[in-house]
Amino acid sequence: AKDFISSSRPARRDWTKLIYSSDLSPRAIISSSSLDPQAADDDTPDDDDDFFRPMKAGKSAEKDEEAPDMSKLAIDEEELKGWDDEEMLDSIRHLFITGGNAPGDTN
Amino acid sequence: MAIPTSLLHYSGHSHLRQRLVLSVLSGKPLKIDKIRPNDSNPGLRDYEVSLLRLLEKVTNGTVIEISLTGTAILVKPGIIAGGPVIHDCPLSRSMGYFLEPVIMLAPFSKKPLNLTLRGITTDEKDLSVDLIRTVTLPHLELFGVSDGLELRIKKRGAQPLGGGEVQFLCPIVKQVKTLNFVEAGKIKRIRGIAHAVRVSPQFSNRMIEACRSVVNRYIPDVYLYSDVYKGEDSGKSPGYALSLLAESTTSALHCAEAVSRPGVAPEDVALEASRLLLSEIQRGGCVDRKHQPLILLLMVLGSEDVGRCRMSSPTERTVQFLRDVRDAFGTSFKITPADKTNSSSTDLLYSCYGTGYINANRTIA
Numbered sequence: 271a272k273d274f275i276s277s278s279r280p281a282r283r284d285w286t287k288l289i290y291s292s293d294l295s296p297r298a299i300i301s302s303s304s305l306d307p308q309a310a311d312d313d314t315p316d317d318d319d320d321f322f323r324p325m326k327a328g329k330s331a332e333k334d335e336e337a338p339d340m341s342k343l344a345i346d347e348e349e350l351k352g353w354d355d356e357e358m359l360d361s362i363r364h365l366f367i368t369g370g371n372a373p374g375d376t377n
Numbered sequence: 378m379a380i381p382t383s384l385l386h387y388s389g390h391s392h393l394r395q396r397l398v399l400s401v402l403s404g405k406p407l408k409i410d411k412i413r414p415n416d417s418n419p420g421l422r423d424y425e426v427s428l429l430r431l432l433e434k435v436t437n438g439t440v441i442e443i444s445l446t447g448t449a450i451l452v453k454p455g456i457i458a459g460g461p462v463i464h465d466c467p468l469s470r471s472m473g474y475f476l477e478p479v480i481m482l483a484p485f486s487k488k489p490l491n492l493t494l495r496g497i498t499t500d501e502k503d504l505s506v507d508l509i510r511t512v513t514l515p516h517l518e519l520f521g522v523s524d525g526l527e528l529r530i531k532k533r534g535a536q537p538l539g540g541g542e543v544q545f546l547c548p549i550v551k552q553v554k555t556l557n558f559v560e561a562g563k564i565k566r567i568r569g570i571a572h573a574v575r576v577s578p579q580f581s582n583r584m585i586e587a588c589r590s591v592v593n594r595y596i597p598d599v600y601l602y603s604d605v606y607k608g609e610d611s612g613k614s615p616g617y618a619l620s621l622l623a624e625s626t627t628s629a630l631h632c633a634e635a636v637s638r639p640g641v642a643p644e645d646v647a648l649e650a651s652r653l654l655l656s657e658i659q660r661g662g663c664v665d666r667k668h669q670p671l672i673l674l675l676m677v678l679g680s681e682d683v684g685r686c687r688m689s690s691p692t693e694r695t696v697q698f699l700r701d702v703r704d705a706f707g708t709s710f711k712i713t714p715a716d717k718t719n720s721s722s723t724d725l726l727y728s729c730y731g732t733g734y735i736n737a738n739r740t741i742a
Contacts, residue, residue: 338391339390339394342634342667362655366563366596367626
């Protein structure tokens with residue numbers, strides 16, 4: 271549960287450092303920033319047994335193949351379902367000219 | 378040009394488009410190996426080969442060597458020539474796949490580009506021609522590429538048989554302007570284009586109806602256009618799609634789109650598009666996530682001054698793009714939280730010092 275809290279309220283991430291001075295793959299960087307702890311787990315190196323590495327490499331190549339060079343982003347069904355909720359719909363009202371100020375906005 | 382060049386060397390098939398663009402703009406040769414080496418069908422795909430052929434047509438003097446197995450390529454870039462070009466896109470990818478890299482190159486050609494593409498106009502992988510016309514091109518205008526910039530959709534072509542045709546006209550510039558875009562503003566209007574080809578024209582209206590049910594709660598200024606194409610102009614396959622864009626008071630644009638799939642009702646396609654748009658609006662920033670690499674590239678090419686832009690957190694593609702840009706131009710961005718006082722805001726401020734890229738291909742008038 272503690273892990274979940276820390277991942278759902280991420281500290282400010284140092285993007286400059288993550289992008290330019292880490293060897294993490296773009297997917298690892300993005301998924302560890304997402305609110306889904308499952309996704310972050312996916313990319314933690316699995317050091318069970320070095321012997322099985324070739325198989326894993328093959329698997330990740332397959333994964334790449336499923337996500338070809340495309341400019342539209344993969345659709346997150348869960349995120350879209352969230353928009354069924356009235357509260358969720360109202361939460362972005364402040365981003366429209368008709369919506370007034372955000373709750374936390376001091377301006 | 379006798380500029381000492383270093384080789385850009387990458388492995389794997391991903392991010393091919395942005396690497397080709399960076400190679401051509403920086404004049405550095407590009408070598409890519411290990412292109413799907415373990416795949417049952419190794420090497421380049423037909424659309425990737427087609428993209429290389431298109432690059433050959435748009436440029437002059439580009440040498441492309443593809444290894445026998447197709448798993449490695451070497452590109453020695455020439456100059457960007459522009460002028461009239463006609464290209465038939467394979468049916469495996471939509472025109473967006475080909476247009477996006479061309480849009481990054483076209484302002485720096487020798488002669489204004491007049492590109493005719495034939496193939497699929499809308500699919501779920503790349504930006505459709507509607508989004509490119511209504512969202513991507515206005516982004517170029519931020520950088521001073523505007524007079525004569527146009528995308529004409531002459532015929533639509535849905536998957537799988539295509540049959541669409543578009544004409545892309547792009548003016549040339551000497552240099553792009555430095556961007557300073559930090560005020561996201563508030564959404565003031567929503568526009569959309571619904572099109573349905575080779576199916577009942579009622580489908581457009583049903584999509585528009587469903588979309589309104591979601592977005593009308595926010596603002597009254599919603600105009601959804603039903604784009605009708607008839608006969609020859611509607612391509613060879615049936616299909617429909619809804620493209621939406623939201624414009625803010627500072628002209629920040631966010632866009633979303635959903636395309637018909639077998640067995641999915643027009644209402645559901647429209648709902649998907651509307652919700653994608655809301656997600657995009659929620660993420661905030663001045664630039665839509667699908668356009669991050671384009672904006673960042675033009676910022677790097679800007680005049681020798683600090684360019685700044687407020688955007689949401691980078692996508693996977695953007696992260697790799699930032700790394701590739703550093704390889705090609707040596708420019709790295711400073712990425713800082715945009716709102717230091719408001720901890721709930723995740724917006725980031727991207728800033729960089731422009732390289733002062735001058736269009737050396739331009740014919741001197």
